Amino acid sequence: MTKVIKNGTIVTADRTWKADVLIRAGQIMAIGQNLQGDEEFDASGCYVMPGGIDPHTHLEMPFMGTYSSDDFESGTRAALAGGTTMVVDFCLPAPQQSLLEALQMWDNKTAKAACDFSFHMAITWWGKQVFEEMAQVVDKGIPSFKHFMAYKGALMVDDDELYASFQRCAALGALPLVHAENGDVVAALSQKLLEAGNNGPEAHAYSRPPEVEGEATNRAIMIADMAGVPLYVVHVSCEQSHEAIRRARQKGMRVYGEPLIQHLTLDESEYFNADWDHAARRVMSPPFRNRQHQGSLWAGLQAGSLQVVATDHCAFTTDQKRYGVGDFTKIPNGTGGLEDRMPVLWTKGVNTGRLTMNEFVAASSTNIAKILNMYPKKGAIVEGADADIVVWDPKRSKVISASRQQSVIDYNVFEGMEVTGLPRFVFSRGELVVEESNMKTRPGHGRFVAREANPAPNRALSIWKEISAPRRIERSGIPASGV
Ligand SMILES: NC(=O)NCCC(=O)O
Numbered sequence: 192m193t194k195v196i197k198n199g200t201i202v203t204a205d206r207t208w209k210a211d212v213l214i215r216a217g218q219i220m221a222i223g224q225n226l227q228g229d230e231e232f233d234a235s236g237c238y239v240m241p242g243g244i245d246p247h248t249h250l251e252m253p254f255m256g257t258y259s260s261d262d263f264e265s266g267t268r269a270a271l272a273g274g275t276t277m278v279v280d281f282c283l284p285a286p287q288q289s290l291l292e293a294l295q296m297w298d299n300k301t302a303k304a305a306c307d308f309s310f311h312m313a314i315t316w317w318g319k320q321v322f323e324e325m326a327q328v329v330d331k332g333i334p335s336f337k338h339f340m341a342y343k344g345a346l347m348v349d350d351d352e353l354y355a356s357f358q359r360c361a362a363l364g365a366l367p368l369v370h371a372e373n374g375d376v377v378a379a380l381s382q383k384l385l386e387a388g389n390n391g392p393e394a395h396a397y398s399r400p401p402e403v404e405g406e407a408t409n410r411a412i413m414i415a416d417m418a419g420v421p422l423y424v425v426h427v428s429c430e431q432s433h434e435a436i437r438r439a440r441q442k443g444m445r446v447y448g449e450p451l452i453q454h455l456t457l458d459e460s461e462y463f464n465a466d467w468d469h470a471a472r473r474v475m476s477p478p479f480r481n482r483q484h485q486g487s488l489w490a491g492l493q494a495g496s497l498q499v500v501a502t503d504h505c506a507f508t509t510d511q512k513r514y515g516v517g518d519f520t521k522i523p524n525g526t527g528g529l530e531d532r533m534p535v536l537w538t539k540g541v542n543t544g545r546l547t548m549n550e551f552v553a554a555s556s557t558n559i560a561k562i563l564n565m566y567p568k569k570g571a572i573v574e575g576a577d578a579d580i581v582v583w584d585p586k587r588s589k590v591i592s593a594s595r596q597q598s599v600i601d602y603n604v605f606e607g608m609e610v611t612g613l614p615r616f617v618f619s620r621g622e623l624v625v626e627e628s629n630m631k632t633r634p635g636h637g638r639f640v641a642r643e644a645n646p647a648p649n650r651a652l653s654i655w656k657e658i659s660a661p662r663r664i665e666r667s668g669i670p671a672s673g674v
Pocket residue numbers: 249370474475476477503505524525526
């Protein structure tokens with residue numbers, strides 16, 4: 192059986208042209224004029240684009256005394272509803288737990304995934320076992336390792352562990368990722384705020400000012416430079432962090448920055464809402480910032496100093512958020528966004544003129560496919576690629592509402608936002624999974640996508656590197672010890 196998408200305009204990261212797309216056995220078989228297939232899908236008035244890739248999700252994640260409520264079934268359904276055809280989730284080993292054992296546990300969660308998925312492995316502790324198992328994790332198709340510089344006493348790793356892990360990544364051709372916030376300062380500020388009686392959700396934002404993110408981003412970049420490895424900074428939310436990335440890139444270092452759709456479009460005023468639930472539902476790390484920071488993130492996407500828009504989808508119900516009544520440090524951190532990322536980015540990016548359609552495809556799909564070494568299997572409309580395709584109707588609109596969403600939680604941080612630009616059809620490896628508002632997803636259809644490491648050594652190419660290599664000086668006379 193073949194399928195053909197007819198009468199549409201193909202939009203990729205670097206081209207826009209009118210052509211039909213023929214699909215067979217889950218892949219793009221041909222692109223051209225007047226193609227014929229067994230089943231036809233009319234894309235008149237639509238853009239035919241690579242399905243979105245969200246490289247930052249936390250589905251059924253154990254965190255802050257509970258589990259995030261969207262699992263691989265509801266989370267991937269939400270993704271597909273909004274035109275995202277692949278997610279990359281995080282495997283989080285417990286302290287002293289084997290990375291391979293944790294990977295098995297995470298893999299067990301994916302049986303009902305409706306779209307393709309991959310993992311990043313988190314480095315949550317350090318030792319000989321972790322050092323050795325990192326190589327096996329890479330061999331299993333996972334050449335990216337996440338490091339939390341925040342969540343002191345839980346997921347956080349210290350600088351010596353960061354440096355050791357970054358060097359190991361360099362040797363393996365793997366990419367280190369960082370959640371860049373200074374966890375020591377956040378802990379101290381949180382304590383101070385609680386002692387002063389600031390225990391509401393707004394104090395969460397006060398405990399994580401842009402400086403804690405800027406400092407950690409600078410530190411991670413310097414440590415990556417010393418280890419000779421590229422770096423990917425997740426959820427860049429502010430100018431301080433963006434500035435560090437921009438500066439490093441200007442110096443020739445390979446540093447990538449990922450803003451979230453939430454930080455691009457929602458601001459800190461949400462935390463001052465008089466309704467405790469409203470504010471707590473928006474508690475995430477880093478917190479929402481002001482309009483100047485948002486402007487910086489949009490400028491970064493336009494200029495290319497930031498490359499990828501993600502969600503960090505980590506959805507907790509209102510009841511879960513209420514664990515933190517009376518103590519903001521106990522509010523589970525995280526917000527949703529998987530279903531809304533593409534429509535909101537299109538509406539606030541393309542429809543406003545901030546992004547071109549090609550830049551939209553780059554930021555929502557192609558760039559991350561390249562960074563994570565799965566291009567052009569993913570993130571491309573090209574013969575031989577997986578037929579992960581979204582047929583995008585730029586005229587379809589809706590008002591976002593939790594009452595109609597696929598996520599299982601009881602609210603939506605974008606509630607009431609009108610979006611124009613929605614999928615008409617979504618294909619996951621050639622299978623029709625969404626037709627406008629009709630969900631045809633199949634739990635279990637999703638497959639793990641194995642990724643290759645870069646050929647080691649995977650240098651960050653700092654311009655200072657070569658001249659700072661250690662030299663031993665041969666001396667003729669060595670003074671006697673003064674003791
Ligand atoms: N971002 C957030 O608040 N929750 C998810 C865990 C993380 O990525 O920090």
